[in-house]
Amino acid sequence: MSRGGESPERPLRVLIVSHYFPPHVGGIENVAHQQARQLARCGVDVTVLTSGSMRGPDPVSDADGFRVVRVPAWNGFERRLGVPFPVFSPSLLRQAGRWAGWADIVHVHDSFYLSSWAAGLAAAIRRTPLVMTQHVAMVDHPATLVRWVQSAVYATAGRALLRRSRHTAVLNSSVASFVRDLGAPEDAVVHLPNGVDRERFRPAATPAEKVRLRERWGLPADAVLVLFVGRPVSKKGYDILLDAASTEYELVFVGDKPTRAVPRDGVHHLGPMDPTELAEVYRACDIFALPSTAEGFPLTVQEAMASGLPVVTTDDAGYAPYALDRSLLALVERNADAVRAVLRQLASDTGRCAAMSAYSVAYAARHFSWSAHVEHLLRLYGETRGATPGAVAWEVCR
Incomplete structure (x- = not known):
């Protein structure tokens, strides 16, 4: 699968590499999925390289106009420790080499994972240009060993990938500083916000729709419901929000159920869901509440804003590029008392909630566009190759 003799009329070929991919639930895999879908709509020939079951290699599948290649991987670290780090079979190197040779661009998601290291090595050997999206900086994990491993990985394999990448896309200024400190060239770091499917993620059209959906998902009709979306781990602030429980509102958790969940009044665990659900x-x-750490601008926050929810999340200097109105989006200290205080205030102040809801919808409409994201991405690919993206017909995406 070499690129020799390529025709200028041939569609641009992009290999997207992500440690996880749907149906696995998480922010990185959702971004990679949307990029693959939107690029395919624009005429790009897309292959996704990701992890699969240890039962054996899944056949190459086609969905939404792109290929998905799943390499067998052991996922015990996530199941046992809450650390999303799949350990791939040795066939990862062969698959990375094969598809990096096929591609015109290798686009790696985050420098922390084995899939990224293999793809970066394969891109170097095949002399295929490398582009990266770095989603997070160092995560303040409660386990000393995990923090040490993060530091070691970013100082070695992560540094090598970031230095070689022609462009590194980041979500906020904190991550931008992090990658520059690791050696990413100043002119290679670009701010690239994610988009949101605003046809899917929208406010309830009527109060009756909200009541109907609460009935469908077994939620109380008359309670103030505070939603959390993510894995039940410290990084996401699951324990903080649980500790912030109050009789003035009820908590709704979407994502993997904690292994030792104890039934509690006013707490609803709905489990993982597909995007439509x-x-x-x-x-x-x-x-919406997400007291997470080192998250950039999480996709779940963007989905919540597009859905018209007032947002309560952790204060982070990295949000500066987004010019958020702090009176209409609550950026709070990362502790249960601070989160509880603002949630109680919102639960009793329908006027402020309405103003925050209107702000969320308007901000999402102005800033969270997948078409704008992919248009920017195509420009980066063209600059990376030293030319325009060739036969990619951008007008079909309009």
């Missing part, structure tokens, strides 16, 4: 739960709830 998740969008319904956003519309069924009243407030």
Whole structure:
């Protein structure tokens, strides 16, 4: 699968590499999925390289106009420790080499994972240009060993990938500083916000729709519902929000159920959901809360805003490029007392909630566009190759 003798009329070939991919639930895999879908719509020939079951290699599948190649991987670290780090079979190197040779661009998601290292090595050997999206900086994990491993990985394999990448896309200024400190060239770092499917993630059209969706998902009809979307781990602030429980509102958790969950009044664990189901739960709830750390601008926050929810999340200097109105989006200290205080205030202040909801919808409409994201991405690919993206017909995406 060499690129020799390529025709200028041949579609641009992009290999997207992500440690996880749907149906696995998480922000990185959702971004990679949207990029693959939107690029395919624009005429790009897309292959996704990701992890699969240890039962054996899944056949190459086609969905939404692109290929998905799943390499067998052991996922015990996530199941046992809450650390999303799949350990791939040795066939990863062969698959990375094969598809890097096929591609015109290798686009790696985050420098922390084995899939990224293999793809970066394969791109270097095949002399295929490398582009990266770095989603997070160092995560303040409660386990000392995990923090040490993060530091070691970013100082070695992560540094090598970031230095070689022609462009590194980041979501906020904190991550931009992080990658520059690791050696990413100043002119290679670009701010690239994610988009949101605003046809799917939208506010409830009527109060009756919200009532109907609450009934469908077994949620109380008359309570103030505070939604959390993510894995039940410290990084996401799951324990902080659980500790912030109050009789003035009820908590709704979407994502993997904690292994030792104890039934509690006013706490609802709905489990993992596909995007269509998740969008319904956003519309069924009243407030979104995510007291996470080192997250950039999480895709779940963007989905919540597009769905018209007031947002409560951790204060982070990295949000500066987004010019958020702090009176209409609550950026709070990362502790249960601070989160509880603002949630109680919102639960009793329908006027402020309405103003925050209107701000969320308007901000999402102005800033969260997948078409604008992919248009920027195509320009980066063209600059990376030293030319325009060739036969990619951008007008078909309009």
